[in-house]
């Protein structure tokens with residue numbers, strides 16, 4: 001085995017440089033803890049960017065994966081397979097949607113959702129000039145389609161031209177959306193809770209207003225639940241507490257608990273927009289990844305994960321409010337459940353770095369000034385307390 005420094009140097013010389021990584025090499029995990037190659041323990045409040053909902057090294061989840069490895073990994077979508085059917089049944093039941101397509105990532109789920117929107121509009125008038133409204137400060141992924149609806153100039157600029165016909169409205173400003181709607185608008189896409197943009201939940205009036213707008217103009221409402229879905233807000237899917245339902249929804253991150261699997265789901269008229277030949281994937285929804293998704297959905301139900309998130313979310317809210325009251329450098333708290341953010345009056349990069357290196361606490365930021373709290377959904381109060389204590393060690397010196 002190489003030393004930590006050797007791994008870092010080799011990684012820097014071999015791996016394509018699109019990330020600035022923290023100088024830590026993780027080796028294994030257990031529950032809400034990660035361990036580096038020197039055996040040092042970390043408390044994880046990032047969950048691999050909101051992926052490891054069930055935490056690390058869950059015995060029941062691991063058993064299901066191992067069993068599927070010994071049975072069948074892949075067959076292609078030219079045939080049926082059992083885990084895809086089982087996972088499909090569970091996710092449709094949890095969401096109330098009508099159809100699901102399993103993908104390899106969140107980005108690909110967004111691509112599929114955008115294709116449904118285009119296809120739905122094309123079915124009506126066979127024209128090629130349809131527009132989609134997206135939100136400023138949104139994040140939907142890095143492929144050309146997903147990037148085109150990501151409201152971030154920094155990510156978009158070097159890769160233009162992107163998809164034509166995309167317009168950006170202000171999140172939580174219904175009038176700004178209305179102003180962009182015309183005869184050619186076929187869909188509105190947004191995150192129910194903006195994640196990377198800084199943890200901004202959609203307001204109830206706003207989401208209901210957008211839903212009504214979509215109904216009035218026969219446009220599809222696409223809700224990206226890749227980060228905020230799968231129980232993270234204290235609802236299985238964040239939109240479920242608003243009393244609205246999307247036509248199309250995207251899911252990924254916590255769906256596979258570390259196994260790369262995403263999905264786009266459609267309801268009603270959107271569920272019938274695409275026909276055989278319109279979309280495909282070699283790996284997507286293969287027996288291995290859908291066995292993972294199936295087990296995740298099963299364990300969510302069995303362990304009442306969503307109820308647990310509600311309880312832990314209230315506790316985390318209380319503790320983060322306490323920090324916000326106590327340290328003037330913190331200017332606000334946002335979010336619900338186990339997707340919350342603290343906004344700072346200064347860039348948070350050095351705090352996040354110190355938390356990792358000095359306090360062995362894994363935190364991630366969301367934009368320059370926000371620390372995002374997206375721990376494994378299985379955290380307990382004692383872990384919240386431990387996180388607060390570690391974070392205070394750093395904040396003490398920042399105020």
Ligand SMILES: *Cc1c(COP(=O)(O)O)cnc(C)c1O
Nearest residue numbers: 105106107139140141195226227
């Ligand atoms: C992470 C994320 C994506 C992209 O998912 P990948 O699996 O990284 O492709 C899309 N939308 C939202 C809201 C996300 O948080």
